[in-house]
Amino acid sequence: MSELDxxxxxxxxxxxxxxxxxxxxxxxxARRVLGMVLRYWYVIRSxxxxxxxxxxxxxxxxxxxxxxxxYLAERSGFAANAAGLxxxxxxLWDILVRSxxxxxxxxxxxxxxRNLGHLMMSPLRPNELVISLILVSLLxxxxxxxxxxxxxxxxxxxxxxxxxxxxxxxxxxxxxMSWSLGLVSTGAVIRWGMGAESFAWLVVFALMPLxxxxxxxxxxxxxxxxxxxxxxxTYVFEGLRALVLHQTFEAGLMARALALNxxxxxxxxxxxxxxxxxxxxxxxxxxxxx
Amino acid sequence: MNSTKLAAGKSKxxxxxxxxxxxxxxxxxxxxxxxxxxxxxxxxxxxxxLKPRSITALLGGNGAGKTTTIAxxxxxxxPTSGDxxxxxxxxxxDRHKVLHRMNFESPYADVPHRLTxxxxxxxxxxxxxLIDLAGRIGEVAGELQLGEFLERPYGKLSAGQxxxxxxxxxxxxDPELLLLDEPTASLDPDTADWVRTQLRxxxxxxxxxxxxxxxxxxxxxxxxxxxxxxxxxxxxxxETPAELIARFGRDTLEEVFLDIAxxxxxxxxxxxxxxxxxx
Numbered sequence: 191m192s193e194l195d196x197x198x199x200x201x202x203x204x205x206x207x208x209x210x211x212x213x214x215x216x217x218x219x220a221r222r223v224l225g226m227v228l229r230y231w232y233v234i235r236s237x238x239x240x241x242x243x244x245x246x247x248x249x250x251x252x253x254x255x256x257x258x259x260x261y262l263a264e265r266s267g268f269a270a271n272a273a274g275l276x277x278x279x280x281x282l283w284d285i286l287v288r289s290x291x292x293x294x295x296x297x298x299x300x301x302x303x304r305n306l307g308h309l310m311m312s313p314l315r316p317n318e319l320v321i322s323l324i325l326v327s328l329l330x331x332x333x334x335x336x337x338x339x340x341x342x343x344x345x346x347x348x349x350x351x352x353x354x355x356x357x358x359x360x361x362x363x364x365x366x367m368s369w370s371l372g373l374v375s376t377g378a379v380i381r382w383g384m385g386a387e388s389f390a391w392l393v394v395f396a397l398m399p400l401x402x403x404x405x406x407x408x409x410x411x412x413x414x415x416x417x418x419x420x421x422x423x424t425y426v427f428e429g430l431r432a433l434v435l436h437q438t439f440e441a442g443l444m445a446r447a448l449a450l451n452x453x454x455x456x457x458x459x460x461x462x463x464x465x466x467x468x469x470x471x472x473x474x475x476x477x478x479x480x
Numbered sequence: 481m482n483s484t485k486l487a488a489g490k491s492k493x494x495x496x497x498x499x500x501x502x503x504x505x506x507x508x509x510x511x512x513x514x515x516x517x518x519x520x521x522x523x524x525x526x527x528x529x530l531k532p533r534s535i536t537a538l539l540g541g542n543g544a545g546k547t548t549t550i551a552x553x554x555x556x557x558x559p560t561s562g563d564x565x566x567x568x569x570x571x572x573x574d575r576h577k578v579l580h581r582m583n584f585e586s587p588y589a590d591v592p593h594r595l596t597x598x599x600x601x602x603x604x605x606x607x608x609x610l611i612d613l614a615g616r617i618g619e620v621a622g623e624l625q626l627g628e629f630l631e632r633p634y635g636k637l638s639a640g641q642x643x644x645x646x647x648x649x650x651x652x653x654d655p656e657l658l659l660l661d662e663p664t665a666s667l668d669p670d671t672a673d674w675v676r677t678q679l680r681x682x683x684x685x686x687x688x689x690x691x692x693x694x695x696x697x698x699x700x701x702x703x704x705x706x707x708x709x710x711x712x713x714x715x716x717x718x719e720t721p722a723e724l725i726a727r728f729g730r731d732t733l734e735e736v737f738l739d740i741a742x743x744x745x746x747x748x749x750x751x752x753x754x755x756x757x758x759x
Contacts, residue, residue, distance in 0.1 A: 208616050208654035211609040213580045218609040225606025228599075229592065236594045236633070299592070307589040308649070311554050312607040313580040470558045473517055476551045 213313045222314050226322035227329070230296050234333065244334040248284040252338050255280040256346040275434050276404060277348045279427060283403045285335060286364040286423055287394050292330030293323045293372030294390040301384060310475055316466055320459070323376070324369055331365070356433050359444040360426045366451040367422045368394070373458035377465035383474055403427050422447040422454070505568045507532055507657050507689040508553060513562035515548050515713075522548040524713035525562070530706075535683050535690040537700040537721075540710035541741045546693040549710070550659055553691065554584060566657060580608050585650040586661035593635025597626055597645050600634055601652055608653035620648045624678065640671035647678065658682070660692040664699060672696075676703055697734035707733070709740055716740055 211218040234241060259276040297319075300306045309319070339350045350357060375390035400414065401423040410418055418424045425447035432440045469475045508530040515523040523545045530536050538546045551557040552564050555575030564571045569578040591600045598617060605613045621627050624644050629637060634645055643664075650658060663679065664672035680703060683690050694700055700707060701721045709717040709724075717724055717740065721733050728736045 208608075208652070209611040210580055210653060211611055213576065213609055221606045221609055225603045228606070229595065229603045232595050232599045232603075233592065303592045304588065304590040305592055307556070307586065308584075308591065308604070309607075310556055311579065311584055312604065313576060313609060314607050315576055467558075470556060473515075473522075473548065473551065473557050475556045476547060 222318050223322050227325050230326040245337055248334050248338040251280050252342050274348050277346055278430050279403045281350055282360055286368050288334045289327045289331050289365045289368035290371045290394045292327035294375050296323050296326045297376040356439045363422050363426050363447040370454040370458035373462040377462040380469045381465035422450045506530055509565045511563040514560045516560045521713050526715050530689055532689055533687045534705045535703050536706045537704035538693045538708050544710040545713040582657040583650045583655040584659040585646045587665045591634055591649055596631050596633055598630045604649050604652050620651055624648045639666055643667055656688055658688055658690045697737055701733045
């Protein structure tokens with residue numbers, strides 16, 4: 191009985207039939223997050239084309255860069271010594287992209303299905319929505335990247351897990367950055383409606399040249415270096431190159447990336463809440479449902 | 481209001497959020513509410529209180545302020561000024577204290593199409609914190625006759641079946657306050673009649689308070705205990721359907737609505753100050 195909401199008439203024998211957990215309890219919060227994760231899991235499960243779509247682009251990218259690397263390795267000593275540089279780069283880049291899209295598209299599905307009003311009117315709290323989207327991004331990432339990583343091993347002998355602890359550091363820094371981008375892009379959709387949808391799809395690709403996925407930061411003009419080093423993924427790809435070319439794990443790079451990620455995530459969460467409040471002031475939450 | 485906070489030493493029933501100074505606060509209390517979008521006044525200083533176990537209709541033409549008012553009751557829109565309290569909670573600041581005790585249905589909001597009816601009810605049941613989820617889904621499915629299509633995707637249902645599912649979603653948490661926007665829009669007369677019967681029954685049996693926005697005057701005449709008519713964001717009438725019809729000397733609520741919308745009735749018949757006072 192203690193988990194029932196003490197403010198609720200149902201908890202006091204008013205004849206109502208639904209028993210409801212105290213909405214402020216951890217138990218109720220966990221139910222809400224689980225409900226949202228289930229909602230997205232049911233969508234993934236119900237449609238094999240959607241599942242195939244999750245795998246399609248990472249697979250195409252991996253095959254293209256894998257074959258390019260095989261071709262270059264036959265003709266260049268550098269490429270032969272740097273086996274895994276391109277294919278590792280593309281797999282890590284796809285972790286960033288798929289995780290950000292997994293977060294943002296899950297939210298966009300609520301807008302497309304005109305369900306956002308129901309969610310915003312439900313006891314689901316904004317931070318619980320964020321946690322749900324984070325969990326869903328990981329779920330979608332797993333669906334997309336596990337088969338592709340396995341195929342990279344089968345086709346090109348590249349084992350992502352052979353990077354060991356470095357892979358864990360790369361993965362953590364990339365997904366945290368993807369959530370920050372997801373928070374800002376979904377916040378923009380909440381604030382400006384579907385006019386901001388393309389921002390949610392494209393924002394991550396704007397970072398690609400500066401993140402130096404396939405080339406070192408030194409390739410960029412000097413004035414671009416501070417911009418590149420302001421982005422956590424840059425440290426991940428520099429770290430990958432250090433690992434593949436020199437067999438050294440640069441823990442300092444990962445620590446700097448993590449510090450930047452913490453700052454960006456806190457800022458992005460603040461921006462998301464700001465946009466949500468702003469949407470409640472200008473009425474865009476209501477207009478989005480119509 | 482500080483008096484709405486839970487107070488130590490009071491009995492459990494008195495500790496309910498909407499108990500204020502020993503007496504139960506109205507399910508909805510709106511005071512001097514304004515909403516301005518840019519330079520457009522959507523709601524212009526309305527005040528009203530709703531009684532428990534009642535059905536109130538918000539009427540008005542397009543742009544009268546109905547949707548904005550309902551959105552402020554739900555806490556989806558923050559007022560420019562004024563106060564909205566639902567079940568004792570300030571909806572601009574503390575909406576999460578009471579959202580599990582209310583629900584809404586609108587033809588402008590859908591549930592996910594790919595999910596089956598059962599999956600949708602399961603998801604919303606979890607969002608509303610239901611403890612006996614399977615039991616409640618079975619109960620609602622029985623009441624609203626959803627059994628035969630519980631396992632079908634929502635997107636593959638007919639309009640009437642979808643409305644029943646939306647109603648089930650709106651009733652899944654057994655809400656004390658139910659907000660409905662055009663609950664029978666696009667339904668055939670038989671299904672619309674069935675929905676009205678369900679709503680009246682829910683109000684009577686469960687003791688719930690219902691607010692509905694509708695353009696269907698016959699529906700309002702049949703369902704509503706009270707009509708609040710809005711025009712340009714102001715309350716221009718607030719009484720029972722029968723009183724309203726009598727005051728305007730008309731036969732139906734639709735004729736009264738047209739009178740007000742077209743501004744053809746005598747100014748003294750409107751008496752907005754009087755109706756505001758009554759609210």
